[in-house]
Amino acid sequence: MTLPTAVPADTSPISAWESGDDLDPVWRSIVVESRARANDIHLPISFAFAERLCDAYPEADSLVVRVAILLHDTGWARVDESRILSEGFSGDWRQADVRYEHERHGCMIAREVLPPLGYDPAFIARVTDIIDGHDTRPDSRSLEDSLVRDADRLWRFTPAGIALASGWFRLTPAEYCRRLRSEIIPELLTEAAVQMADAELSRSESLLKTGQLS
Numbered sequence: 001m002t003l004p005t006a007v008p009a010d011t012s013p014i015s016a017w018e019s020g021d022d023l024d025p026v027w028r029s030i031v032v033e034s035r036a037r038a039n040d041i042h043l044p045i046s047f048a049f050a051e052r053l054c055d056a057y058p059e060a061d062s063l064v065v066r067v068a069i070l071l072h073d074t075g076w077a078r079v080d081e082s083r084i085l086s087e088g089f090s091g092d093w094r095q096a097d098v099r100y101e102h103e104r105h106g107c108m109i110a111r112e113v114l115p116p117l118g119y120d121p122a123f124i125a126r127v128t129d130i131i132d133g134h135d136t137r138p139d140s141r142s143l144e145d146s147l148v149r150d151a152d153r154l155w156r157f158t159p160a161g162i163a164l165a166s167g168w169f170r171l172t173p174a175e176y177c178r179r180l181r182s183e184i185i186p187e188l189l190t191e192a193a194v195q196m197a198d199a200e201l202s203r204s205e206s207l208l209k210t211g212q213l214s
């Protein structure tokens with residue numbers, strides 16, 4: 001059962017989304033970390049979905065959600081690049097050691113970059129509570145945690161997400177789209193995210209001609 005909302009979800013193409021610029025100093029502080037594992041594509045697209053989800057769930061603390069999604073995967077930059085693909089995407093990839101390592105490093109990066117930008121320890125703790133375990137902990141602990149988890153998945157439904165992730169998992173785009181529908185949509189925690197995923201995936205499948213290229 002997904003979390004319902006009375007606010008209509010914005011399911012228009014995410015490429016049309018325009019974010020505010022209040023977190024530009026945080027973006028500028030993670031340029032190096034953005035170069036790992038396509039974070040410079042994943043983080044901005046998931047950030048855009050996170051902002052839409054916050055609009056659909058106005059009771060959430062949107063600053064916590066936005067900063068947590070912005071930083072959540074920066075820890076990949078401190079994990080050995082070759083192990084990301086060898087351990088992070090095969091076998092029991094959700095429980096691979098590199099997954100725990102990127103979460104721990106992500107928390108450390110949050111504790112490095114946020115204090116000089118004026119964020120206080122209580123706020124930073126709320127952010128790191130979400131980053132820690134975002135891939136490896138099975139349960140969400142708060143509304144903010146749920147919105148980050150859903151935004152983390154939603155980028156995959158875009159053509160850019162399908163292009164990158166299908167290669168990581170060694171699947172064709174059509175095979176990957178089928179996996180998104182059968183495995184990832186059921187993992188989503190909020191009703192708004194399900195609506196966004198469904199709309200974005202239908203557009204991507206049509207654009208990429210996955211019906212014909214199967």
Ligand SMILES: [Fe+2]
Nearest residue numbers: 072073134135
């Ligand atoms: Fe992650």
Ligand SMILES: [Fe+2]
Nearest residue numbers: 042072073152
């Ligand atoms: Fe992620």
